Amino acid sequence: MGDHHPTGIKRWLYTTNHKDIGSMYLWFSFIMFLIGGAMAMVIRAELYQPGLQFVDPNFFNQMTTMHGLIMVFGAVMPSMVGLANWLIPMMIGAPDMALPRMNNWSFWILPFAFTLLLSSLFMEGGAPNFGWTFYAPLSTTYGPPSTDFFILGVHMMGISSIMGAINVIVTVFNMRAPGMTLMKMPLFVWTWLITAFLLIMVMPVLAGVVTMMLTDRHFGTSFFDAAGGGDPVMFQHIFWFFGHPEVYIMILPAFGVVSEIIPAFSRKKLFGYSSMVYATASIALLSFIVWAHHMFTTGMPVAGELFFMIATMLIAVPTGVKVFNWVATMWQGSLTFETPMLFSIAFVILFTIGGFSGVMLAMAPVDFQYHDTYFVVAHFHYVLFPGAIFGTTAAVYYWLPKWTGKMYNETSGKIHFWLSMVFVNLTFFPMHFSGLAGMPRRIPDYNMMFADFNMWASIGAFGLGLTQIYFLVTIIVAIRSGKPAEQKQWDGASGLEWDALPSPAPYHTFDTPPKVN
Amino acid sequence: MVIRRKLIAVMTSLLSVMLSGVVQAAAEMNMRPGVTETSQAAFDLHMMVIWVMVVISVIVFGAMIYSFIFHRKSKHPTPATFSHSTKVELVWTIIPILILIYLTIPAVKLLIEMEDTSESEMSVQITGSQWKWHYKYIDHDIEFYSNLSTPREQFENYEGSGAANNPNYLLEVDNELVIPVDTKVRFLVTAADVIHSWWVPDLAVKKDAIPGFINETWTKVLTPGIYRGQCTELCGKDHGFMPVVVRVLSKPDFAIWVADKDAEKVVAEKAAAEAAAQSWSLDKLMALGKTTYDAKCSVCHQVTGLGLPPTFPALKDSPIALGAIDAHIEIVVDGKQGTSMAGYGSQLTDAELAAVITYERNAWDNNTGDLVQPADIQAFKAGNK
Numbered sequence: 001m002g003d004h005h006p007t008g009i010k011r012w013l014y015t016t017n018h019k020d021i022g023s024m025y026l027w028f029s030f031i032m033f034l035i036g037g038a039m040a041m042v043i044r045a046e047l048y049q050p051g052l053q054f055v056d057p058n059f060f061n062q063m064t065t066m067h068g069l070i071m072v073f074g075a076v077m078p079s080m081v082g083l084a085n086w087l088i089p090m091m092i093g094a095p096d097m098a099l100p101r102m103n104n105w106s107f108w109i110l111p112f113a114f115t116l117l118l119s120s121l122f123m124e125g126g127a128p129n130f131g132w133t134f135y136a137p138l139s140t141t142y143g144p145p146s147t148d149f150f151i152l153g154v155h156m157m158g159i160s161s162i163m164g165a166i167n168v169i170v171t172v173f174n175m176r177a178p179g180m181t182l183m184k185m186p187l188f189v190w191t192w193l194i195t196a197f198l199l200i201m202v203m204p205v206l207a208g209v210v211t212m213m214l215t216d217r218h219f220g221t222s223f224f225d226a227a228g229g230g231d232p233v234m235f236q237h238i239f240w241f242f243g244h245p246e247v248y249i250m251i252l253p254a255f256g257v258v259s260e261i262i263p264a265f266s267r268k269k270l271f272g273y274s275s276m277v278y279a280t281a282s283i284a285l286l287s288f289i290v291w292a293h294h295m296f297t298t299g300m301p302v303a304g305e306l307f308f309m310i311a312t313m314l315i316a317v318p319t320g321v322k323v324f325n326w327v328a329t330m331w332q333g334s335l336t337f338e339t340p341m342l343f344s345i346a347f348v349i350l351f352t353i354g355g356f357s358g359v360m361l362a363m364a365p366v367d368f369q370y371h372d373t374y375f376v377v378a379h380f381h382y383v384l385f386p387g388a389i390f391g392t393t394a395a396v397y398y399w400l401p402k403w404t405g406k407m408y409n410e411t412s413g414k415i416h417f418w419l420s421m422v423f424v425n426l427t428f429f430p431m432h433f434s435g436l437a438g439m440p441r442r443i444p445d446y447n448m449m450f451a452d453f454n455m456w457a458s459i460g461a462f463g464l465g466l467t468q469i470y471f472l473v474t475i476i477v478a479i480r481s482g483k484p485a486e487q488k489q490w491d492g493a494s495g496l497e498w499d500a501l502p503s504p505a506p507y508h509t510f511d512t513p514p515k516v517n
Numbered sequence: 518m519v520i521r522r523k524l525i526a527v528m529t530s531l532l533s534v535m536l537s538g539v540v541q542a543a544a545e546m547n548m549r550p551g552v553t554e555t556s557q558a559a560f561d562l563h564m565m566v567i568w569v570m571v572v573i574s575v576i577v578f579g580a581m582i583y584s585f586i587f588h589r590k591s592k593h594p595t596p597a598t599f600s601h602s603t604k605v606e607l608v609w610t611i612i613p614i615l616i617l618i619y620l621t622i623p624a625v626k627l628l629i630e631m632e633d634t635s636e637s638e639m640s641v642q643i644t645g646s647q648w649k650w651h652y653k654y655i656d657h658d659i660e661f662y663s664n665l666s667t668p669r670e671q672f673e674n675y676e677g678s679g680a681a682n683n684p685n686y687l688l689e690v691d692n693e694l695v696i697p698v699d700t701k702v703r704f705l706v707t708a709a710d711v712i713h714s715w716w717v718p719d720l721a722v723k724k725d726a727i728p729g730f731i732n733e734t735w736t737k738v739l740t741p742g743i744y745r746g747q748c749t750e751l752c753g754k755d756h757g758f759m760p761v762v763v764r765v766l767s768k769p770d771f772a773i774w775v776a777d778k779d780a781e782k783v784v785a786e787k788a789a790a791e792a793a794a795q796s797w798s799l800d801k802l803m804a805l806g807k808t809t810y811d812a813k814c815s816v817c818h819q820v821t822g823l824g825l826p827p828t829f830p831a832l833k834d835s836p837i838a839l840g841a842i843d844a845h846i847e848i849v850v851d852g853k854q855g856t857s858m859a860g861y862g863s864q865l866t867d868a869e870l871a872a873v874i875t876y877e878r879n880a881w882d883n884n885t886g887d888l889v890q891p892a893d894i895q896a897f898k899a900g901n902k
Contacts, residue, residue, distance in 0.1 A: 050686065051675020058754045058825065125827045131751045137728065138711040138753060141855050144828055226729020227854070232712055233727060267590070269600035297714060298725045299706075299732035302632045306625060313617045317610060324609045327577060330584040332597035337589075345585075349578060356570040363620065365555075365627040366563045368723045369548055372714060372749040433546040438718040440749040443757030445672050447686050449545055 005507070013108070016100030017507060018085045019403070021107050025082030026396070028110060030472070032074030033389075035118070037465055039067040044427075044461035047454045052445055060444035061129035062121065068132025069150075072250070073157045074114050076384065079392045080253040081106075081164045084192045086403060087395075088168060090497040090505060091186045093177025093514045098170040099163075106163035113156035120146035131442060133243070136224035136235040140216045147217065151210045158203045165199035168192055177496070179516035183277070186495050187270065190277050191256030194284045198245045198252075201288070206242040209235065233298050240291035248287045251351075251383060252280060254391025255322060258344040260495070261398050262326050265341035266333030267492035272325040279318035279325075286315050296364045297371050305364045312362035316355065323352055338490070339413030343394035346386055346421055354382030357432065372442075375435025381428045390420070393471070400478060401485030402497055405504030408478035416474055419467040426460030549718055552740045552765075556721030558627050566620060573616075631721075634733045637703035641694065645706075645713030645726035645748065647857050648755035648816070652694050655705070659778045662864055664812075665758050666691045672758075687757070688745040693764040697771035698741045706732045709859060714750035717763055725750055738765045753857070754825075755816060785866075792868035793891035799875070802888060806876025809869045814877075817857060822881040828857065833881040842874075842887055846897045849874055862898065867891040 005011050005020075015021060042063045046054050055063070085103065089096055097103050120127040125144035128134065139147060172193045176185070185193075212235075215221040222228020224235045263270040270276065292300060292308040300308075326348050335341075357379040361367050370376060401407050430453035435441075439450040446454065485503040497505065500514045550560040587593065640655040653660035666689045671680035680686050696702050706715055708726035716723040717736075724734040738744075746761040766774060811820060817829035824831040832838045837845050849870060852860030861870060874889045 049675070050672075051680060052672050053675070057757060061751070061754065061756070129754075135712055135751070138751065142711055142753060142828075142857060226727075232729065266588075266596065268596040268598070271599075272601045272606050275601070275606050297723050298727065299730065302629060305628060305632070309624065309628070310621060313621060316617060317613050320613045321606065321610055323577065325606075327580050327584070328605070330581065330588065332593065332599075333584070333588050334590045334593050334596040335584060335588050337585075345581070349581070352574070352577065356574070359570070359617075359620075360563070360566050363562065363566065363624045365624055365631055366559050366566070368631070369556075369559055369563070369718060369721055371723060372716075436548045437545050438549070438746070440716070440747050440757075442751045443747070445687060445757050447688050448681065448684070452545075 014104070016096070016104050018089050018097045018100070018103065018509075019505070019507065021097075021103050022082045022085030022087075023403075024107050025078045025085060025110075028107070029075050029077075029079035029082060029392075032070050032078070032114065034468065036067050036070035036075055037468060039063045039070070040461060041465050043067060044458040046444055047446070048458040049455065050446055050448060050451055055444070057444045058126065058129060061131070061442070062127040064442050065128045065131050065134075066117070066121070069117065069128075070114070071384070072132060072246070073154075074110075074117075076250045076388045076392075077157075077161060078110060080192075080195070080250070080388075081161075083188075083253060083257070083392065083395050084164070084168055087399065087497065088171055088189055088192060089175070089509055090402075090501060091189050091495055092172065092175060092180050093496050093500070093510050093516065094171060094175035095508060095510050097167050098175055099167045102163050103167055106160045106167070109156050109160040109163075113153045113160065116149050116156070117153035120149045123149070133239060134213075135239075136213065136216070136232050140213050140224055143213075143217065148214065151214050154210045155207055158207045161199050162203050165196035165203075168196040169200070172196075177510070177513040177516050183274065184516065186256075187259035187273065187276055187280075188253070188256030191252040191259070191280050194280050195249050195252045198249050198284055198287065202242040202245045202249075205238060206246075209238040209242065212238075233295070236295050236298060237292065240294045241288075243294065244291040245284070245287040247380070247383070248283055250388045251391075252284070254347065254388045255280065257391045257395040257398075258326065258347050261340045261344040261394055262329050262348075264398070264490050264492040264494070265336050265338060265344075266330045267335075268329060268333040270325070271328035271331075272321070275321055276325055279321040282318040283315060286311065286318070290315065293362055293364075293367070296367045309362055309364045313359060316359050316362075319355055323348060323355075334492075338397075338410060339408070339417055340394045340398035342414065342417040343390045343397065343420075346417070347390045347394065350382055350386030350390070350424070354379055354387060357382065370435065372440055373435035374431040374439045374441055377441050378428050378431035378435060381431070385428065386424050390424075393420070396475065398490070399497075400475070401489040402501070402503050402505055404479050404482070405485050405502075406478050406482030407485045407489065408474060408482055412470075412474040412477070416467065416471050419463065419470065423460045423463035423467055427457050427464050428460070430454075430456045430460075551719040551721050552738050552742065552744065553720050553736055554739070555627065555631050555736075556719060558623075558630075559721045562623055562627060565623070569616060569620065631734075634703050634735045637701045637735055639696075639700060640703040640705060641696070642705045642707070642731075643694075643715055643726065644709055645715065645752070645759075646709040646859055647711065647753050648748070648759040650690075650694075650713075650715070650759065650761060651709075652692075657775055657778075658782070659775065661692045663690045663692045663694065663762070665689070665760055667758075685745065688747070688760045688762065690760055690762045693743070693762040695764045695766060695771065695774050696736075696738065697768045698738055698765050699768070701735055701737045703733060703735045706734060710857065711752050712750050713748050713752045713759070715746075715761055716749045717744050717746035717761055719744040719746075720763070723749060738763075741765045741767055741770075789866045789868065789891075792866070793895050796890055796892075797868070797871070797888070799879070799888055802872045802875040803879060805869060805872035806874075807880070809865065809873040810876050810880075813861065813865070814873065822877075822883075832877050833883060838877045838883050839885060842878075842889060842893075843897070845874055845878065846870075846889065846894065850894065850897060851901075867894040867898075870894045 123146045127146055128150045130139040212223040216223050222230040224230050224232050259270055290312040293312040361370050397413055434450045434453040439446055487502050488498045548560055548563050550557050642653040644651040650663045667687050671678045706724045706726045708728045713726040720736045722734050722736050724732045742765055744763045748759040818824045818832050822833035850862035852858045868891045871889045871891045871894050878885045878887045
């Protein structure tokens with residue numbers, strides 16, 4: 001093969017190859033996942049029983065803040081970009097991403113951004129301690145000095161995400177093989193295209209809000225300081241205008257992944273392809289008009305509460321369509337349950353549970369009881385862990401044979417799945433109960449009445465943490481000594497990557513565009 | 518026979534223990550119906566949504582499980598080929614819309630009722646600050662701070678201090694908010710530093726306390742009793758340590774409480790005036806200063822005076838504690854804008870202020886030898902006006 005590329009470290013530093021960059025994104029996100037996970041272990045150790053045992057409250061707040069920031073921006077988002085890099089060119093019949101040099105840059109910003117963010121743990125006054133939502137004025141007037149490093153870090157991640165999103169949009173619009181019309185694209189490409197638009201719309205808003213924080217902190221402005229005529233609630237409006245689409249940025253690509261995997265193992269075409277595309281687009285559009293459902297207790301006018309309540313509940317409709325379509329895809333299929341399918345099925349069931357608690361949270365008069373309790377923590381972990389992370393995990397198992405030309409060990413994969421399934425539920429399900437019983441989130445210590453559920457959640461979390469090591473070992477063993485994979489490893493799989501490319505896929509994918517019927 | 522009877526007795530008692538455990542666990546697993554009409558309505562709505570979700574789950578997950586069993590490859594080797602049906606897709610778009618409308622109607626009604634603060638019979642202003650609540654009765658001349666009363670050693674040494682025997686661990690305060698039963702009480706909620714949130718689950722009242730803004734909410738409690746809640750918006754280091762406790766009294770008891778408070782106030786004012794009139798010795802100031810400091814100041818500046826820099830500066834060898842007395846009095850009485858240092862002028866008596874300043878100037882080898890008298894504080898406050 002005429003793959004001209006430098007070897008050693010230079011290959012990775014200079015690479016403009018979508019596969020190299022995709023791999024780096026995925027490994028980077030996994031490292032961040034372990035770091036963010038280690039912080040979750042600190043949190044769960046402290047909450048294992050009442051009393052302050054391991055950390056002081058200020059460090060506890062640093063842990064919850066950094067855990068959230070690292071998981072959202074360092075683990076989930078880069079993992080999705082990694083999948084996009086690997087899969088989109090192969091799926092649409094392109095030789096590479098449209099803007100390869102920018103692709104390199106958008107990856108290499110990330111290690112620096114997160115080094116900056118993580119270094120704040122070692123600074124005087126400690127890391128940011130105001131929660132990943134960094135509400136003003138706790139993060140402005142009252143923020144630790146390291147807040148400025150956090151602001152710079154967020155700017156860098158934002159630039160990286162915007163560049164990644166531009167790359168996806170340009171690639172999808174310009175590099176499709178002849179015959180690959182938009183409505184023939186695999187659903188994963190569709191969901192990523194829509195995600196990319198969301199990113200371009202909201203990352204600048206995030207950049208704006210952190211810049212306003214910076215000027216409030218250092219240049220005498222009072223955007224969020226009531227004493228200077230500003231408004232702390234405005235911070236929340238701007239933040240959540242970014243923050244709500246952000247949750248769909250994290251989940252839509254995972255929707256795409258399971259929409260590829262479920263048909264493959266049902267040996268049946270995806271049910272309702274076009275309604276899946278429209279549902280994804282509707283979710284994306286609705287995500288821009290629901291942001292204030294995070295703010296029902298801030299004293300909004302009733303009219304505002306009603307609007308955001310009803311708009312939010314509407315999201316259940318397109319989301320429901322997706323779930324029903326997945327179920328209909330399995331219906332009368334010819335199902336087998338290999339590891340990627342198991343993770344995808346768990347995704348559908350557990351994400352639906354997260355969706356149910358989402359509808360409950362949308363109802364403003366009851367949200368007053370749920371808001372900022374562990375019920376919310378349970379809700380968003382149900383959509384993020386068995387949602388986004390199971391989605392990525394399913395993708396890794398499903399496409400690993402294509403990426404590496406090696407098969408993972410099916411038994412190990414299944415053990416990984418069942419460990420994940422048991423521990424995810426053991427960790428996050430009890431949080432519904434402690435929240436309903438009245439336990440606020442982000443507290444380092446609690447009354448006895450919350451003790452049982454916290455103990456279960458902690459035990460589950462430790463198990464879930466160890467499971468990730470098992471996952472790492474399974475993947476490394478597969479890459480090093482897995483059995484050679486076939487071109488079409490899964491008999492029910494479809495798409496250019498399976499039909500037109502050998503396993504492993506060559507370094508340069510399509511020198512001449514394939515024909516799509 | 519005897520053994521069997523004993524066995525049955527043991528079994529039934531075990532069973533009843535288990536059952537009561539389950540019942541108790543169930544009570545701790547769910548939202549509490551609470552003690553107001555709105556909290557009960559919120560609970561009913563909560564249960565209604567849960568049952569709707571259970572029904573949907575049974576149908577959707579049931580269909581999935583049916584597929585897993587009967588459409589697995591071994592049982593169903595040839596897959597069907599259908600891949601869309603406009604009719605079916607329309608049905609499962611419209612049915613969820615109908616379900617949502619069914620859920621929205623009661624929610625809208627309840628929301629409008631919950632946000633109607635008109636025709637209240639009394640008002641309390643609630644101000645959150647790091648990490649305590651201040652209650653001011655607008656219709657009476659009563660105001661006080663409400664601090665966590667669980668002793669520090671209980672959470673710092675949970676096992677050794679017997680904290681497990683404290684049923685109200687972290688949910689108890691020195692001064693409870695006292696309100697009368699069957700009275701529509703309006704709360705005006707605000708904050709002095711960062712955003713806090715005032716929540717009592719049994720009242721179904723949760724409102725953010727936002728600096729510079731006043732939010733309104735209300736409650737009308739049906740049953741006298743003590744109801745406990747917590748701050749629910751991350752507000753810094755001790756966010757987990759600022760509980761809310763509401764004591765609801767019958768109307769006559771509430772009148773007695775108000776009268777007692779008024780009497781207390783007269784006594785306290787007299788005592789403060791007397792204290793201010795005398796000249797205090799260093800020992801006396803240091804003793805009162807230490808108790809006051811440990812109770813109010815050590816949360817941030819630490820018992821050792823070393824603080825948690827840079828957010829909470831050290832007082833040992835600090836330019837404030839070693840510098841000009843007036844500047845020291847000013848920062849303690851008025852606080853410092855833009856930092857977590859709140860003004861203690863209205864939270865402490867003049868004697869306590871004088872004592873704590875004296876303590877800070879002489880403890881931890883600061884040894885300035887300075888004595889600050891209650892009269893100095895009075896003079897400073899008079900100059901302020």
